[in-house]
Structure formats: structure tokens, C-alpha cells
Amino acid sequence: MKITLKLTILFTIITAGILFLFAFIIYGYAKNDREEEFYDRIKIKAFVKGELFFDAKAPAETLQDIHMNNLKVMNEAEIAIYDENFNLLFHDNQKNDMVKETPEMFRKILKNGELRAFIGEWQMVGERYNFDGRTYFITAIAYDHYGYNKIDDMYKHMVYAYIFSIVVICLSGLFFAKKAFEPVKEMTRKVNKITASKFDLRLNVNGNKDELSALANTFNEMLDRLENSFETQKSFVSNISHELRTPLAAIIAELEISLSKNRGEEAYREAIQNTLLDAQRLVRLSSSLLDLAKASYDPSEISFKEIRIDEILLDARQMEQTANPSHKIDIHFDGDFENDQEMSVSGNEYLLKVAFANLFNNGCKYSFDKKCTVNVSFQDSKIILAFTNKGVGINPTEIDSIFKPFFRGENQQVAHGNGIGLSLTQKIISLHHGIISVKSEVNQETTFKIILTSSIF
Structure with a gap:
């Protein structure tokens, strides 16, 4: 079932319920008003008949004739008068007595001063009447032809109006529901x-x-995020294809040259050495791509625990110097830390180790003396790491692009790189809710600054 139809049905049911409650209350008030109004009219007729009988001394025959004549043209009340001993003094139509008074009725009238009741659809009023210091009882009964007809007409009109309203509400609800959902379509x-x-x-x-x-x-x-991801993926695939094709092409070329004719041992050794270097480039590239993929996971799927930054730095230094023994890395701590938690962060040990190793490798690779220094300080619940090297630096026009995947600047002529390291490092730091920035002067000094939140807070 479509939402428009569901809304129409729900709207119709709610509105129909409200209209029914409203009509029920109005009908109830109208019915009650008719009863009260007719009781008052009967009561007035009873007192008028009492005044004619007692004050005007009108003969009983005359009053009975008036009653019989009025029955032909209007809803005339049938009235009876009794004395205090419950003896009948006057009756409009004793042969057709509708009330059939009983001593119990007179006692109720005497106690309450008035009695109102239904006899079938006829309404009866019993009143206490005082005259010359004596108490009398007057009963009157009548059938409200006009009132009942009016209530019946009102009921029929309300039913017709209710049905018509439900149809109009249903059609209106369907129209407005479709109109409201037109933008959705x-x-x-x-x-x-x-x-x-x-x-x-x-x-x-x-x-x-x-x-x-x-x-x-x-x-x-x-859609913007998806388009960016889609474009990034296309660019990523394109760059990966290029990065893989270059060393593979070099390996194939070396092997084809080696097979083209017989060569000396040195020539074969050189070909094998070049092929090995290209293969190592492929291994580094694949490792970097794997780390980049891990850093791109949903943060909820990456395990975090409390780890010490100094231990991660030492492990990253060992990993980098094992791969490149010529690289020199110094770690300095500015000031003393009051407790271990100041040096701890909530993070992933493997990813942070990869990030720091990338910065060590980048700093040593592009420095004049193959050396990188990191200064660790603690300030306002933040752990600040500054990775510094003295080398070729970064062109100011390239500062904003160095964290893009596969971007390589002018300094690629100094050392080979695949353009993944800094992009990977930025992703890892972002996963740890940290900040990474760079400040560089060409041919002088370059500093990568990382700010992480300590576990002490």
C-alpha cells in the first residue's frame, strides 16, 4: 500500500472519528434540550389549568371541552387534579387515563415538589399546587409530536451530512496527500x-x-561524497596502474635484454640487481597500498587501546633503520613527564607505527645528512611531536598538495617515492583525532608537526 493511500485512510478515520464525536455531542444536547423544553411547556399548561380550575372556578365540563377541541389542532396535555388525600377532583379524559397515578407518585411529588418521568415516549410532569392554604396535586402528560419530528429530521440530516463529509474528506485527503508527495515523486x-x-x-x-x-x-x-569517492577511486586505480606498470616494465625490459644474447657474468649480475631493485619497489608499493587500505577502514572496525607514544616512536625508528641502515634518527623529550598517562594515547599501535615510520623515512630521504629528529613535548593535555630534517624542503606552492594520494613534488628528483606515505600518515592521524601540519623552507628545514590528545584527559 502506498504512503499516500495510507495517509488518506488514516486522515479519513481520524477526521471521521472527530466528526462523529462532534455530531454525537450535538445530537445529545439537542435531544436533552427538547426534553427539558417540553417538560417546561407541560408544567406551564398544568399550572394554567390549575388556575382556571381553582381561581377562575371554570366548570370541569368547559375545561374538558377545551381539551378535546385542542387535541384536534395541537399536542394538548392530559391534566388531572387531586386533593391532598389523593382524591381526583378533575381529569381531562378519565376514560383514557395515561398516567394512572399511584400513592407512591404522590408521595414523591410531596417530598420533592415535582416529578418528571417518561411513560413510553410520553412525558409526564407531577406538580404540587397550593391554593387557600391547602395542597393539591396536578399531573400532566403529553406527546411531543413536533419535537420528535424535529429531532428525527435533525438525525437524518446529520447522517446525510456525515456521509457526505466523509466522502469529501477522503477525496480531499487523497488530493492533498498526492500533492504533498509530488516532490518525492x-x-x-x-x-x-x-x-x-x-x-x-x-x-x-x-x-x-x-x-x-x-x-x-x-x-x-x-551524492557529493559518492562522486568524490568515485573520482578518487578512478584516480587511485589510474595511479596504481601507472605505479605498477613502471617497475614491471623495467623488470621485463631487463629480462628481455638479458635473454637477447649471451652476456658476461657481470652483465647478468647487474641485470639481476636492477630487477631486484624494481621488485623491492613493487613490494614497498604493495605494502603502502595495504596500509592505506587499512587506514581507510571504518573507525568502528579498528581496534583502539591505550599505548605509549615513546614506545611507538622507538619501534618505528627500529623498523625504519632495519629497512634503511644509513638513516639516522634522534628522539628528544622536552621536559619530564609526571606520569605514564601523559605519554599515552588511545590508538592503534600498528597504524601509528606506520605513520611515524613514514615521517622518519621521508625526513631522512630528503635531508642532506640522511638524518631526522623528533622532539616530543606535552602541553595542555596534548602530546606534540615535531619531525624535523635539514634538506631540500618543499616548494611553497606544493604545501597544500603533499597530502594528496600519489602526489610527488619537485623533490622527487632527489629520492624516489610513490606519493602514498604522507597521504597515509594524514589518514592515520585523522583516525586518531589528531592534527598534522607542515612548515618548510626550501633547502633549509622542514618540520612535520603532529598533535595528539593524551589519555590523561
Whole structure:
């Protein structure tokens, strides 16, 4: 069932319930008003008949004739008068006595001063009447033809109006539900047009601050992220293909040259050495790509625990110097730390080790003396690490691009790189809610600054 139909049915049921309750209350008030009004009319007629009988001394025959004549043209009340001993003094139509008074009825009238009751659909009133110091009882009964007809007509009209209102409400609800969901249908049509080749399409935003505009903005933002990811993936695949093709082409070329004709031992040794270097480049590239993939995981899927930064730095230094024995790395701590927690952070040991090793490798590789120094300090619950080297530096125009995957600047002529290390390092630091920045002067000094939050807070 479509949402428009569900909303229409729900809206109709709720509105129908409200209308029914409203009509029920109005009908109840109207019915009660008719009863009270007719009781008052009967009571007035009873007192008028009592005044005619007692004050005007009108003969009983005359009053009975008036009653019989009035029955032909109006709803005339049948009235009876009794004395204090419950003896009948007057009756409009004793042969057709509707009330059939009993001593119990007179006692109730005497106690309460009045009695009101239904006899079938006829309404009866019993009143206490005082005259010349004596107490009398007057009973009157009548049938409200006009009132009942009026209530019946009102009931029929309310039923017809209720049915008509439900139909109108149902059709109106269906119309407005479709009207309200028209933007959603338009969104659906627009989304169905979005494909891998048409990722630039976006949903129209009307500028209002309603829920549909918020949905369209959220969807457009999601499409922006998807488009960026899609473009990054295409660029990533393209760069990977290029990076893999270069060493593979070099390996194939070396092997083809070696096989083209017989050569001396030295020539074969040189070919094997070059092939080995290219193979090592492939291994480093694949390792970097694997680490980049790990750093791109959902943070909720990466295990974090409390680790010491000094231990991670020492392990990263050992890992880098094992791979490159010529690289020199110094670690300095500025000041004394009051407790171990000041040197601890919540993080992933493997990823932080990779990030620091990348900075060590980058610093040594592009320095004049193959040396990198890291200064560790603690300030305002933050652990600050400054990786410094004296070397070729970074061109100021390239500062904003060095953290992009596969970006290589002018200094690639000094040392070979695949453009993944700094991008990987930035991802790892971001996963740990840290900040990484760089400050460099060409041919002088370059410093990468990392700020992490200590576990002490």
C-alpha cells in the first residue's frame, strides 16, 4: 500500500472519528434540550389549568371541552387534579387515563415538589399546587409530536451530512496527500536518472526549510561524497596502474635484454640487481597500498587501546633503520613527564607505527645528512611531536598538495617515492583525532608537526 493511500485512510478515520464525536455531542444536547423544553411547556399548561380550575372556578365540563377541541389542532396535555388525600377532583379524559397515578407518585411529588418521568415516549410532569392554604396535586402528560419530528429530521440530516463529509474528506485527503508527495515523486524520477556516467546530477532544492528540502540537501551531500569517492577511486586505480606498470616494465625490459644474447657474468649480475631493485619497489608499493587500505577502514572496525607514544616512536625508528641502515634518527623529550598517562594515547599501535615510520623515512630521504629528529613535548593535555630534517624542503606552492594520494613534488628528483606515505600518515592521524601540519623552507628545514590528545584527559 502506498504512503499516500495510507495517509488518506488514516486522515479519513481520524477526521471521521472527530466528526462523529462532534455530531454525537450535538445530537445529545439537542435531544436533552427538547426534553427539558417540553417538560417546561407541560408544567406551564398544568399550572394554567390549575388556575382556571381553582381561581377562575371554570366548570370541569368547559375545561374538558377545551381539551378535546385542542387535541384536534395541537399536542394538548392530559391534566388531572387531586386533593391532598389523593382524591381526583378533575381529569381531562378519565376514560383514557395515561398516567394512572399511584400513592407512591404522590408521595414523591410531596417530598420533592415535582416529578418528571417518561411513560413510553410520553412525558409526564407531577406538580404540587397550593391554593387557600391547602395542597393539591396536578399531573400532566403529553406527546411531543413536533419535537420528535424535529429531532428525527435533525438525525437524518446529520447522517446525510456525515456521509457526505466523509466522502469529501477522503477525496480531499487523497488530493492533498498526492500533492504533498509530488516532490518525492520528482526526487524519485531524478534519482533514477543518476548513473555512474551521470554522477553530476543533483536534486532540486526549493530553498524552503521543510523536511523535503532537508532530505534533498542530505541526498545531494551524499551524492557529493559518492562522486568524490568515485573520482578518487578512478584516480587511485589510474595511479596504481601507472605505479605498477613502471617497475614491471623495467623488470621485463631487463629480462628481455638479458635473454637477447649471451652476456658476461657481470652483465647478468647487474641485470639481476636492477630487477631486484624494481621488485623491492613493487613490494614497498604493495605494502603502502595495504596500509592505506587499512587506514581507510571504518573507525568502528579498528581496534583502539591505550599505548605509549615513546614506545611507538622507538619501534618505528627500529623498523625504519632495519629497512634503511644509513638513516639516522634522534628522539628528544622536552621536559619530564609526571606520569605514564601523559605519554599515552588511545590508538592503534600498528597504524601509528606506520605513520611515524613514514615521517622518519621521508625526513631522512630528503635531508642532506640522511638524518631526522623528533622532539616530543606535552602541553595542555596534548602530546606534540615535531619531525624535523635539514634538506631540500618543499616548494611553497606544493604545501597544500603533499597530502594528496600519489602526489610527488619537485623533490622527487632527489629520492624516489610513490606519493602514498604522507597521504597515509594524514589518514592515520585523522583516525586518531589528531592534527598534522607542515612548515618548510626550501633547502633549509622542514618540520612535520603532529598533535595528539593524551589519555590523561
